[in-house]
Amino acid sequence: MSMEPDEILMDAEERMQKAVEVFKDALQGLRTGRATPGLVDTVRVNYHGSPTPLKQLANISCPEPQQIVIRPFDQSIVTEIVKAIQASDAGMAPNSDGRLVRINVPALSTERRRELTQRVGNFAEDARVSIRNIRRDANKSLDQSEKEKIISEDILKSTKDDVQELTKKFENQINDQAKQKEEEVMNE
Known part of the structure; x- marks a missing residue:
């Protein structure tokens, strides 16, 4: 179908x-040494038998640069929240006083910073590959439309140029975001 x-x-x-x-969501979940609510965004809590995103069950704030405070709407799930955070691969140790959960985010070691920078690069490369695959699909559709005489060769060329411009635009966004995150990781 053209x-x-x-x-x-x-x-x-x-x-x-x-x-x-x-890509931005993936970057949000990376721990940079500074506490942000995004660090626990991917945590799912067992709430009445079903995995529920933590942000739907509690207020999440960062009163200090190195601390996350989680205030559950329902006090009875504090222990479930602690278990879910411990089970996540975020590498954080939550503390609970029965009413709220605190997570102290330690400063990152140099080795961990390098690791995170590499992960940012991997996420960026995956995103760029996705963008290029989308470009390939669009170009394939354009070729098909030209083959079926729906569009002329001139329109094919100009539209392929437009697709390339889109590709550059979005790759630049990815590169800028990755660079910003790498600097954040290395300088925190």
């Missing part, structure tokens, strides 16, 4: 934007 060039471009742009969002 699509019009505008539809192909819009679809590619939406998919590329989604790839950037997934």
